[in-house]
Amino acid sequence: MRPDSHEIYSRRRSRNVGLGLVLGAFVLLVFAVTVVKLTEGQKMEAFDHQYRTSLLPKTEEN
Amino acid sequence: MTDASWVGADSGPREAGFGDYLELLKPRVMRLVVFTAAVGMFAASAPIHPVIAFAGLLCIAVGAGASGALNMWWDWDIDAVMRRTAGRPIPSGRVERGEALAIGLVLSVFAVVMLALFANMVAAGLLAFTIFFYAVIYSMWLKRSTPQNIVIGGAAGAFPPMIGWAVATGGVSVESVLMFALIFLWTPPHFWALALFRNDDYTRAGVPMLPVAAGTRVTRNHILTYALILAPAAILPAFTTIGGPVYLAGALVLNVMFLGGAWGLWRRNDAMAEADRYRAEKRFFGFSILYLFLHFVLILIETGLRAVDLSPAHWPMLS
Numbered sequence: 001m002r003p004d005s006h007e008i009y010s011r012r013r014s015r016n017v018g019l020g021l022v023l024g025a026f027v028l029l030v031f032a033v034t035v036v037k038l039t040e041g042q043k044m045e046a047f048d049h050q051y052r053t054s055l056l057p058k059t060e061e062n
Numbered sequence: 063m064t065d066a067s068w069v070g071a072d073s074g075p076r077e078a079g080f081g082d083y084l085e086l087l088k089p090r091v092m093r094l095v096v097f098t099a100a101v102g103m104f105a106a107s108a109p110i111h112p113v114i115a116f117a118g119l120l121c122i123a124v125g126a127g128a129s130g131a132l133n134m135w136w137d138w139d140i141d142a143v144m145r146r147t148a149g150r151p152i153p154s155g156r157v158e159r160g161e162a163l164a165i166g167l168v169l170s171v172f173a174v175v176m177l178a179l180f181a182n183m184v185a186a187g188l189l190a191f192t193i194f195f196y197a198v199i200y201s202m203w204l205k206r207s208t209p210q211n212i213v214i215g216g217a218a219g220a221f222p223p224m225i226g227w228a229v230a231t232g233g234v235s236v237e238s239v240l241m242f243a244l245i246f247l248w249t250p251p252h253f254w255a256l257a258l259f260r261n262d263d264y265t266r267a268g269v270p271m272l273p274v275a276a277g278t279r280v281t282r283n284h285i286l287t288y289a290l291i292l293a294p295a296a297i298l299p300a301f302t303t304i305g306g307p308v309y310l311a312g313a314l315v316l317n318v319m320f321l322g323g324a325w326g327l328w329r330r331n332d333a334m335a336e337a338d339r340y341r342a343e344k345r346f347f348g349f350s351i352l353y354l355f356l357h358f359v360l361i362l363i364e365t366g367l368r369a370v371d372l373s374p375a376h377w378p379m380l381s
């Protein structure tokens with residue numbers, strides 16, 4: 001029996017391939033969300049998603 | 063021991079495959095979570111980019127899966143003695159408990175943080191609370207200690223549409239609270255119907271489900287009572303921004319049928335149920351799944367009608 005023919009290797013392979021695909025998909029997702037957020041030009045601070053007041057249109061006082 | 067001799071041996075721990083880990087995340091529960099969260103998100107009718115919507119739903123699904131893994135880690139002893147759950151990854155020896163705990167914790171934190179970054183803090187906060195509620199309040203505390211376990215624990219399953227709504231709007235409103243109430247009040251009669259014909263399973267596991275702790279007569283009374291409370295709560299969304307005449311008509315039919323089923327169960331006793339092998343109880347349980355699914359389909363239909371301006375101009379609203 002070849003050592004690499006044992007079913008333990010196929011399970012290990014399925015785990016590695018699965019995890020690889022999940023990580024790859026996650027990278028693509030973060031990239032897509034980043035592109036969307038940047039192209040939508042949200043006037044927000046990225047770290048806490050609050051409106052950045054300096055970017056908002058000025059309103060006249062009084 | 064050489065590598066060749068080790069791989070040739072049949073004894074020893076079985077190494078998990080990718081599918082075994084996926085099973086830890088309770089994919090069937092995840093499907094319902096994703097569906098209700100998506101309806102909550104789209105019903106909000108707030109402008110949301112499809113990529114953000116997809117990312118938000120993914121986070122909610124992963125969060126739900128993580129709480130499922132934590133539940134399996136905690137409940138492995140109960141799962142092992144119940145027929146319905148004996149084949150789960152931990153009791154069947156495919157995944158170790160420690161792995162389930164690690165996966166549950168890592169994915170929980172990951173899903174909440176990513177939802178905060180992808181959508182907003184309100185949605186992320188609700189997701190964090192849902193995971194905490196399901197894993198700690200329900201699984202660790204209520205499930206083994208009170209027959210009211212699923213009454214309170216049902217809140218965990220009721221949060222997803224509220225989270226979806228929060229992803230789209232950044233807040234909570236009467237509509238999202240009503241969607242929460244619909245699932246919350248639906249959960250007890252749904253699970254008590256299951257417990258009626260799976261009574262021996264819960265007895266063996268020592269889980270104090272209502273039929274085990276208080277008897278089947280009390281359970282049948284409770285099912286009818288909850289169906290009566292559920293009906294107005296399920297019809298009320300018709301008079302909010304997520305409802306309309308189509309929802310009202312559909313909800314009326316569904317609730318009459320649900321009440322009819324609950325009434326039928328109330329009139330039966332153990333002898334009648336055993337005589338036909340719990341036919342009515344099983345039918346009511348099956349219908350309850352359809353009942354919830356169709357309510358959310360009706361909300362989705364109303365959302366579609368609003369999008370193409372087919373909603374009536376004058377429709378009574380609660381606020």
